[in-house]
Amino acid sequence: MKQESVPVQKNQIVDVTFEDLTHDGAGVAKINGFPIFVQRALPGEASKVKIIKVKKNYAFGRLMETVKESPFRVAAPCPIFEQCGGCQMQHMSYGGQLKFKQKQVQDVLERIGGITNVKVHPTFGMDEPWRYRNKAQVPFGEEEGGLIAGFYAERSHRIIDMEACMIQNEKNDEVIKVVKDIAKKYGVRGYDDQKHKGTLRHVVTRHGKKTDELMVVIITKGKELPNKKNIVHEIREAIPNVKSIVQNINPKRTNVIFGDQTEVLWGEEVIYDFIGDIKFAISARSFYQVNPTQTEILYNKTLEYAGLTGHETVIDAYCGIGTISLFLAQKAKHVYGVEIVPEAITDAKNNAKLNNMDNVDFAVGEAEKVIPWWYSQGIRADVIVVDPPRKGCDEALLETIAKMKPERVVYVSCNPATLARDLKYLEGNGFETKEVQPVDMFPHTTHVENVALLEIKN
Numbered sequence: 119m120k121q122e123s124v125p126v127q128k129n130q131i132v133d134v135t136f137e138d139l140t141h142d143g144a145g146v147a148k149i150n151g152f153p154i155f156v157q158r159a160l161p162g163e164a165s166k167v168k169i170i171k172v173k174k175n176y177a178f179g180r181l182m183e184t185v186k187e188s189p190f191r192v193a194a195p196c197p198i199f200e201q202c203g204g205c206q207m208q209h210m211s212y213g214g215q216l217k218f219k220q221k222q223v224q225d226v227l228e229r230i231g232g233i234t235n236v237k238v239h240p241t242f243g244m245d246e247p248w249r250y251r252n253k254a255q256v257p258f259g260e261e262e263g264g265l266i267a268g269f270y271a272e273r274s275h276r277i278i279d280m281e282a283c284m285i286q287n288e289k290n291d292e293v294i295k296v297v298k299d300i301a302k303k304y305g306v307r308g309y310d311d312q313k314h315k316g317t318l319r320h321v322v323t324r325h326g327k328k329t330d331e332l333m334v335v336i337i338t339k340g341k342e343l344p345n346k347k348n349i350v351h352e353i354r355e356a357i358p359n360v361k362s363i364v365q366n367i368n369p370k371r372t373n374v375i376f377g378d379q380t381e382v383l384w385g386e387e388v389i390y391d392f393i394g395d396i397k398f399a400i401s402a403r404s405f406y407q408v409n410p411t412q413t414e415i416l417y418n419k420t421l422e423y424a425g426l427t428g429h430e431t432v433i434d435a436y437c438g439i440g441t442i443s444l445f446l447a448q449k450a451k452h453v454y455g456v457e458i459v460p461e462a463i464t465d466a467k468n469n470a471k472l473n474n475m476d477n478v479d480f481a482v483g484e485a486e487k488v489i490p491w492w493y494s495q496g497i498r499a500d501v502i503v504v505d506p507p508r509k510g511c512d513e514a515l516l517e518t519i520a521k522m523k524p525e526r527v528v529y530v531s532c533n534p535a536t537l538a539r540d541l542k543y544l545e546g547n548g549f550e551t552k553e554v555q556p557v558d559m560f561p562h563t564t565h566v567e568n569v570a571l572l573e574i575k576n
């Protein structure tokens with residue numbers, strides 16, 4: 119873009135019309151081609167905006183007044199929506215959010231992948247897009263000597279005391295409230311991350327949607343937790359569904375939530391949940407998708423795209439605790455899963471046993487090293503499923519996929535940009551993208567999960 123000069127100054131008030139949304143949900147307006155990004159503005163809206171920061175090629179503004187509203191605008195139902203960084207899209211109707219996510223995927227596939235002729239289906243949304251999270255991770259601290267627990271104010275480490283989150287399962291909210299009250303009663307000190315002092319850092323709770331089991335994880339700075347026995351007893355009295363109470367110790371000066379040491383204070387080390395018919399054991403630190411309703415939809419689509427008849431050899435790359443692998447193993451001859459975190463593979467093996475499934479093998483390692491090695495050992499897959507982290511697949515893995523020539527590749531992605539990049543590579547190396555299904559795993563946030571089907575070209 120050729121720019122004569124920067125058309126706005128800090129603190130200036132301008133009238134703009136928004137044309138688009140960025141991937142992180144900010145409205146985009148242009149003045150003589152110069153983009154202005156404004157939080158909580160929607161495409162089609164005409165607004166008065168105060169310029170708050172000016173850079174060489176773009177500026178940020180703050181919404182002062184919306185003169186013409188988008189038909190998708192709604193009043194955000196959560197009273198702390200504007201302070202909390204957790205959700206970004208509550209000011210847009212849910213139907214509008216689903217359309218925005220579909221368009222975002224289409225745009226990115228075209229811009230980054232050069233892919234224009236592929237059907238991107240309407241986003242699969244939730245019938246009831248609230249209270250969906252099965253895990254809460256709540257920071258504890260102190261304010262004027264009193265224990266508080268809530269969330270970090272946007273872009274800061276200041277805790278805002280809070281008791282209900284509208285995207286959190288009610289059971290988790292209840293556990294947090296109970297633990298907060300009990301900790302207050304026993305005078306447990308909240309952690310101060312500036313001074314690195316205090317006891318209670320976080321409480322993490324997990325809920326099994328199908329089993330209704332609850333886990334409580336109390337994360338402390340040191341081993342010491344005064345009145346431990348009474349605290350455990352009172353949690354059990356207050357919440358009968360609690361099946362596991364564990365303490366995790368994190369002595370480090372860090373904003374990583376968990377430390378290395380975990381100790382069961384009462385009950386079991388794990389809770390259980392089901393996705394479809396498959397049972398999973400979930401421990402304090404295991405990775406497990408946070409929206410169980412949409413996870414089942416995502417995995418069913420993955421299974422459908424895999425097109426299994428019972429005779430296929432399947433590779434599940436980036437398999438975590440084996441969720442997708444076991445889902446596929448119901449319909450495949452054999453599944454090989456690979457994952458970099460050793461504890462996750464231990465969980466995956468246990469989960470296979472739990473379900474009496476013996477047609478799966480799991481390996482620890484980098485997908486981009488293990489799969490080429492399998493290839494060198496003569497293993498050939500009919501279907502390869504990948505579900506990489508945000509940075510997408512390593513090129514060495516894509517190269518091996520191109521060599522192995524499976525009939526189908528099913529790409530599960532949490533980042534449309536790296537999905538587009540990797541589809542472009544596979545399209546240039548013998549595969550054709552057939553269709554892409556966005557799934558809304560995180561309503562009211564800007565995240566969008568996708569599953570794409572590729573087939574080998576004849």
Ligand code: SAH
Binds near residue numbers: 406407435462507
């Ligand atoms: N398929 C799983 C997990 C997907 S998340 C599920 O649906 O639950 C992505 C996973 O990739 C994480 O478990 C992460 O630990 C793993 N991972 C990251 N880099 C990797 C690599 N280079 N090789 C293999 N696994 C990797």
